Amino acid sequence: MSELFERDELARYERQIRIEGFGQEAQEKLKRSSVLISRVGGVGGTIALGLARAGIGRLVLAHGGTLTHEYMNRMLLADPADVGRPCVEVFVERLRRVNPQLELEAVAENVSADNVQGLVDKVDLVADGAPLFEERYLMNAEVVRQGKPLVMGAMYGTEGYVTVIRPGDTPCLKCIYPQRPDYWTHIKVFPAIGPSPWIVGATATMEAIKVLTGFGEPLAGKLWSFDLENNSTRKLVLYRDPDCPVCGDREAREET
Amino acid sequence: MATIHIPTTMRRFTDGERSFEVEAENVGSLLSALVDRYPELDGEIRNQEGDLKQFIAIFVNDTDLRNLDSMETSLTARDEVHIIPAMAGG
Numbered sequence: 001m002s003e004l005f006e007r008d009e010l011a012r013y014e015r016q017i018r019i020e021g022f023g024q025e026a027q028e029k030l031k032r033s034s035v036l037i038s039r040v041g042g043v044g045g046t047i048a049l050g051l052a053r054a055g056i057g058r059l060v061l062a063h064g065g066t067l068t069h070e071y072m073n074r075m076l077l078a079d080p081a082d083v084g085r086p087c088v089e090v091f092v093e094r095l096r097r098v099n100p101q102l103e104l105e106a107v108a109e110n111v112s113a114d115n116v117q118g119l120v121d122k123v124d125l126v127a128d129g130a131p132l133f134e135e136r137y138l139m140n141a142e143v144v145r146q147g148k149p150l151v152m153g154a155m156y157g158t159e160g161y162v163t164v165i166r167p168g169d170t171p172c173l174k175c176i177y178p179q180r181p182d183y184w185t186h187i188k189v190f191p192a193i194g195p196s197p198w199i200v201g202a203t204a205t206m207e208a209i210k211v212l213t214g215f216g217e218p219l220a221g222k223l224w225s226f227d228l229e230n231n232s233t234r235k236l237v238l239y240r241d242p243d244c245p246v247c248g249d250r251e252a253r254e255e256t
Numbered sequence: 257m258a259t260i261h262i263p264t265t266m267r268r269f270t271d272g273e274r275s276f277e278v279e280a281e282n283v284g285s286l287l288s289a290l291v292d293r294y295p296e297l298d299g300e301i302r303n304q305e306g307d308l309k310q311f312i313a314i315f316v317n318d319t320d321l322r323n324l325d326s327m328e329t330s331l332t333a334r335d336e337v338h339i340i341p342a343m344a345g346g
Contacts, residue, residue: 129346130346154344159263182309223340230274236319236320
């Protein structure tokens with residue numbers, strides 16, 4: 001038995017270790033890895049749950065505020081009885097039950113200009129499930145600055161998409177979408193039903209596992225897009241902007 | 257005729273239609289034909305200068321048109337065009 005794992009811990013991962021190309025080596029990489037999850041809602045909460053069950057070593061959760069009734073149709077980490085409690089307190093309780101060996105750091109704040117550098121600095125990978133573009137652009141710029149991978153997952157109604165951003169190698173969020181939509185001015189903009197954020201979150205979980213372990217082919221430079229209304233899916237080839245003010249060449253960045 | 261697919265956020269401007277066929281030589285003329293048919297879509301897709309809004313990505317046969325010839329990207333009858341707006345829901 002590896003010293004990395006406690007007694008009986010590896011037994012939880014037996015089925016995934018049996019996946020061809022995964023094995024105990026990938027499991028050990030996962031155990032040594034850390035992920036920041038920004039906003040632990042329908043998408044981020046699914047990622048947190050998925051990574052905890054898969055055996056990630058450490059999670060940093062960033063999510064401010066208290067639980068409200070309207071979260072309950074899509075949040076896998078909370079129940080109606082939790083309404084009114086601080087979000088991260090509830091999430092930590094649930095995740096500790098799912099994976100007692102998981103190291104958890106809970107920050108009762110959303111990502112901001114003041115905390116983004118320190119939060120990204122703590123981890124190997126960022127998983128972005130934030131409901132505001134301001135937070136998403138902040139994390140995008142910071143992962144580019146620190147050269148760390150980011151898995152981006154987002155949804156609207158029955159639609160959703162996921163991509164992997166590898167600074168220096170793939171388009172960043174600013175290349176894909178230079179500006180936020182005019183109408184996306186607050187967190188209540190988007191309609192949601194559970195399966196959409198869960199599919200986004202489950203896919204983003206697997207992308208994080210792939211990036212951290214080297215298993216499979218991550219969605220680097222590709223946008224995996226779906227609409228559950230008619231079950232259509234696409235794997236779209238993204239554009240990298242050489243003049244991107246965030247990830248383009250240094251000259252272009254300095255001009256902005 | 258190329259087939260264009262409309263995302264949820266824009267279907268209120270297309271009478272709920274999610275996709276339809278449009279006769280067009282290239283992506284630019286396809287968008288013009290689209291907004292001729294549904295004028296309210298124009299403000300959703302293009303800015304006052306007539307350029308594509310920067311929160312919209314358009315894919316022709318699964319490739320961002322900026323990897324192709326942008327608005328000049330030519331279209332054939334079998335081509336599929338998808339409009340994918342930025343989203344941030346979770």
